[in-house]
Amino acid sequence: MSKLKAMKSVSEKDSDSNPIYTIAGIGVVLIGIAVVYLALFGPSPTIDLDKLEGNANFKGNPDATVRIVEFSDFQCPACGFGFTQLQQILPQYLDRVKFTYRHFPLNNVHPYAQKAGEASECAADQGKFWEMHDTLFTNQENLTIPNLKSYAQQLNLNQQEFDACLDSSKHASKVASDFSYGASIGINSTPTLYVNGEKFSNLTAEQWKQALDSKLA
Structure with missing residues (x-):
């Protein structure tokens, strides 16, 4: 019991x-x-905007309060779509916005992206980064080295200088450095964009307009 x-x-x-x-x-x-x-x-971790922009090509107002940074890949189809959308909106805002482009070539799936990035930097040496940038996105399916050299000719670049730059991989380290920095802050896909440090993926033209109007308000 x-x-x-x-x-x-x-x-x-x-x-x-x-x-x-x-x-x-x-x-x-x-x-x-x-x-x-x-x-x-x-809340996202605080990102240093100066480091985010780096020493990269930009257009727009250098003193703008709204700063956009894009990490992109010239061979990436989604980036090509993003390019067409942003192109519809960005020109209207360039007096109030600073837009910076950084390289993030996904070399394992886009074998021509690295050289395309280098080509844009070779064009930048002659003051035509954005002309080459637009040409590459417009011709994403044709990014072989002969294609890249042909685009340089179309843009009236000094062909000898451009070819020497591209053939010597002069800017390979710059493209790779952009990629390494992007990876270090967690980027793993393209396009990845930041507006004043706030992270975005692809946006439509209308969504870009709403986002920029909100930031500028």
Whole structure:
């Protein structure tokens, strides 16, 4: 009889302690949910805008309060779409916005992206980065080295200088440096854009207009 009482006593103690364990378990689950929520929807880490822009090609107002930085790949189809959308809107805002382009060639899937990036920098040496930038995005399916040299001719660049620049991989390290920096801040896809440090992916022309109007308000 005493043994049954003892067993009952132990059972009662276990029963009494269950709510505590249950509450503790719920607490752990809630903490886990909170951590995941903050990771997904919480404030982004502060990004140094000067480092984000780096020593990269830009257009627009250098003193603008709204600063856009794009990490992109000239062979990336999504980047090509993004280019067409931004081109519809950006010219209207260039007096109030600074737009910076940085390279993020996804070489494992886009074998011509690295050289295309280098070609844009070779064009920049002759003051025509943006002309080459636009040409490359307009001709994404034709980015072989002969194509790149042909585009230089179309843009009236000094052909000998351009060819020497491209053939020597003069700007390979600059393109690679952009990629390394982008990877270091968590970029893993293209296009990735930042507006005053706030991260965006591809936007339509209308979404760009809304975003810029909001930032400029």
